[in-house]
Amino acid sequence: MKISPSKLISLLFFIFSGFYLYTAYQIQVFAFDENAPFNAKTFPIYLGFSGLVFSALYIILPETNPTNVDLKVLDYKKTIGLVVLMILYGLTILRVGYFLSTSIFLVASYIILGERKWIWIFTLSFPFVAIFMFLLHGLLNIYLRDPFLKYLGIMG
Amino acid sequence: MIEGILIGLQTALSFKNLIMVMIGCFAGTIIGMLPGLGPMTAIALMIPITYGFDPSTGLILMAGVYYGAVFGGSTSSILINAPGVPGTVATSFDGYPMAQQGKAGKALAIAAYSSFAGGTISAIFLLIAAPSLSLISLSFRSPDYFGLMILGLTAVAAFSSKGNFLKAMMMVVLGLMLASVGQDTLSDIPRFTFNNMNLSDGISFVLVVMATFAMTEALTLIFKAKDPTKAAKQISLSQLGSIKLDKTETKKMVTTIPRSSVLGFIVGVLPGAGATIASFLAYGMERNFVNDEEKQKFGKGSVNGIAAPETANNAACSGSFVPLLTLGIPGSGTTAVMLGALLGFGIQPGPRLYQTNPEIFWSVIMSMYIGMVVLLILNLPLIPYIARVLATPRTFLIPLILFFSLTGVYLMSFNNFDIYMMIGIAVVATVLRLYDFPMPPLILAFVLGGLMEENLRRSLLISDGSWTFLWDRPLTIIIMLTIIIIVGWQIYRSFFVKK
Numbered sequence: 001m002k003i004s005p006s007k008l009i010s011l012l013f014f015i016f017s018g019f020y021l022y023t024a025y026q027i028q029v030f031a032f033d034e035n036a037p038f039n040a041k042t043f044p045i046y047l048g049f050s051g052l053v054f055s056a057l058y059i060i061l062p063e064t065n066p067t068n069v070d071l072k073v074l075d076y077k078k079t080i081g082l083v084v085l086m087i088l089y090g091l092t093i094l095r096v097g098y099f100l101s102t103s104i105f106l107v108a109s110y111i112i113l114g115e116r117k118w119i120w121i122f123t124l125s126f127p128f129v130a131i132f133m134f135l136l137h138g139l140l141n142i143y144l145r146d147p148f149l150k151y152l153g154i155m156g
Numbered sequence: 157m158i159e160g161i162l163i164g165l166q167t168a169l170s171f172k173n174l175i176m177v178m179i180g181c182f183a184g185t186i187i188g189m190l191p192g193l194g195p196m197t198a199i200a201l202m203i204p205i206t207y208g209f210d211p212s213t214g215l216i217l218m219a220g221v222y223y224g225a226v227f228g229g230s231t232s233s234i235l236i237n238a239p240g241v242p243g244t245v246a247t248s249f250d251g252y253p254m255a256q257q258g259k260a261g262k263a264l265a266i267a268a269y270s271s272f273a274g275g276t277i278s279a280i281f282l283l284i285a286a287p288s289l290s291l292i293s294l295s296f297r298s299p300d301y302f303g304l305m306i307l308g309l310t311a312v313a314a315f316s317s318k319g320n321f322l323k324a325m326m327m328v329v330l331g332l333m334l335a336s337v338g339q340d341t342l343s344d345i346p347r348f349t350f351n352n353m354n355l356s357d358g359i360s361f362v363l364v365v366m367a368t369f370a371m372t373e374a375l376t377l378i379f380k381a382k383d384p385t386k387a388a389k390q391i392s393l394s395q396l397g398s399i400k401l402d403k404t405e406t407k408k409m410v411t412t413i414p415r416s417s418v419l420g421f422i423v424g425v426l427p428g429a430g431a432t433i434a435s436f437l438a439y440g441m442e443r444n445f446v447n448d449e450e451k452q453k454f455g456k457g458s459v460n461g462i463a464a465p466e467t468a469n470n471a472a473c474s475g476s477f478v479p480l481l482t483l484g485i486p487g488s489g490t491t492a493v494m495l496g497a498l499l500g501f502g503i504q505p506g507p508r509l510y511q512t513n514p515e516i517f518w519s520v521i522m523s524m525y526i527g528m529v530v531l532l533i534l535n536l537p538l539i540p541y542i543a544r545v546l547a548t549p550r551t552f553l554i555p556l557i558l559f560f561s562l563t564g565v566y567l568m569s570f571n572n573f574d575i576y577m578m579i580g581i582a583v584v585a586t587v588l589r590l591y592d593f594p595m596p597p598l599i600l601a602f603v604l605g606g607l608m609e610e611n612l613r614r615s616l617l618i619s620d621g622s623w624t625f626l627w628d629r630p631l632t633i634i635i636m637l638t639i640i641i642i643v644g645w646q647i648y649r650s651f652f653v654k655k
Contacts, residue, residue, distance in 0.1 A: 037621030040340035090575035109555030
């Protein structure tokens with residue numbers, strides 16, 4: 001039996017709603033609130049049941065307007081590359097600092113997407129981030145932690 | 157009242173205050189364009205600057221920033237599908253598709269004209285009806301608000317095309333589930349935090365909206381880069397188009413603007429409702445008003461689809477000043493920040509504000525209108541230049557969209573956990589979007605989740621756990637009947653109407 005991707009997603013949502021509902025029942029409420037008409041877990045319980053009902057309906061009922069996607073034309077390589085790059089950006093932003101990690105993230109993203117105009121790659125990374133940082137840090141007084149610039153003595 | 161209006165005009169039209177409105181509008185537009193920095197942030201940033209000014213001047217500057225930021229938010233929604241503020245999410249549904257068709261200039265012009273018209277009409281309402289409307293708004297009780305929230309969610313029916321109603325409803329539930337993460341507002345009991353401190357404050361709106369709109373858009377563009385139909389779209393993205401509107405487009409706007417203004421203003425007056433609900437309701441209402449041919453264009457670059465939410469969110473902005481100035485109740489997060497600023501100036505908003513500080517009351521109202529005029533004069537000539545952002549090659553634009561999204565979220569918490577969460581939500585949303593699971597219902601549900609739970613809690617506690625509150629009052633009955641009609645019609649359309 002072949003199941004359509006939308007129905008498969010609905011099945012996953014059904015499982016997720018079941019897990020959500022189970023977790024909602026585990027919410028610890030105050031003893032005096034246990035039998036109150038509304039407590040911290042009432043609304044999540046309604047949501048859990050709603051999720052189960054809607055996803056079950058989608059799985060059971062026939063699809064009136066199925067979505068067909070040609071999986072062969074999708075560019076997995078570049079997409080996964082960018083997602084990994086964003087995760088690396090998250091890993092480095094606090095340790096290396098905003099300036100260096102953001103600039104390197106931008107340079108790497110341009111290269112992954114196939115850009116080879118080096119002047120523009122440079123201009124829209126290091127100087128661009130520096131100007132943006134000046135706007136935030138210098139003009140709007142939004143402090144950006146940056147151990148690298150602090151080490152160089154540029155930022156306090 | 158005439159005397160008050162004249163005092164207000166005199167104050168608002170003084171040279172210093174005119175300059176302040178201009179600076180405010182310009183600064184607001186720039187800040188509002190940056191995803192993650194919306195009107196609330198923009199006004200908050202202005203508070204320390206305005207402490208040296210007299211109250212009227214300070215508030216005039218903030219009103220200018222407010223409108224500028226709302227317009228700036230629309231600009232990023234239309235150009236890069238990155239609505240930095242909830243009030244402009246609905247604008248992106250048709251604004252971004254129109255920009256993709258090479259009509260970015262036109263989409264921005266429609267947004268500018270609609271904002272101006274919505275602001276103008278609501279400013280007139282504000283002048284005439286502020287005192288009486290504040291009393292009406294007090295007649296709304298928790299069950300009515302709860303009904304209003306569900307009505308807002310049934311507007312998803314407007315976003316779900318034929319056969320997608322259940323998908324839209326699943327997205328509504330998912331949005332409400334995401335909104336339930338974090339401490340319970342009343343008891344402070346942690347929910348779905350899994351002992352992770354980073355989740356105790358819940359998931360931020362900016363994070364969810366950036367992940368589901370801007371990042372998903374960027375990832376989808378790369379994912380489908382080899383798709384011949386998408387490639388065609390990318391070519392047209394470099395076209396800016398004219399900002400001139402033809403007769404048909406103007407005619408469409410002329411019919412849309414008045415009804416969206418009225419709706420936006422009324423919703424704005426209700427404390428707690430605000431520009432977001434107004435824009436979604438106006439979008440849904442407009443879709444139901446237009447003919448079948450126009451209905452098909454919704455979500456694909458409809459003129460009515462841009463004009464309605466833009467008019468309504470600006471009208472709601474003016475409307476939200478009614479409870480703030482007359483009752484001291486902020487109608488939205490932004491007006492809550494303004495309330496803080498007013499208190500900082502030593503002014504207590506409320507029914508006595510007319511008597512104690514008439515020059516402030518009326519000068520704020522008058523300067524809001526002047527702010528609209530300045531915004532139109534400043535921004536219309538700049539549209540071709542602003543729209544040029546679309547001419548940026550994809551290889552640069554996509555990383556820059558990701559950069560603004562990541563920075564927007566990082567600026568809110570300075571925490572890399574939020575970055576990981578945003579990436580996770582964006583990846584899931586990209587897959588969902590690939591299979592036509594609509595994102596707007598998720599966002600609307602996420603925005604309304606907290607308010608909905610709060611009003612349901614109050615209603616159930618007052619009625620001692622009985623659901624009779626849903627049909628106890630005529631106003632609630634009307635709202636609930638409207639919901640039943642909308643949902644029933646969508647189910648009927650989904651399963652019984654064959655094309």
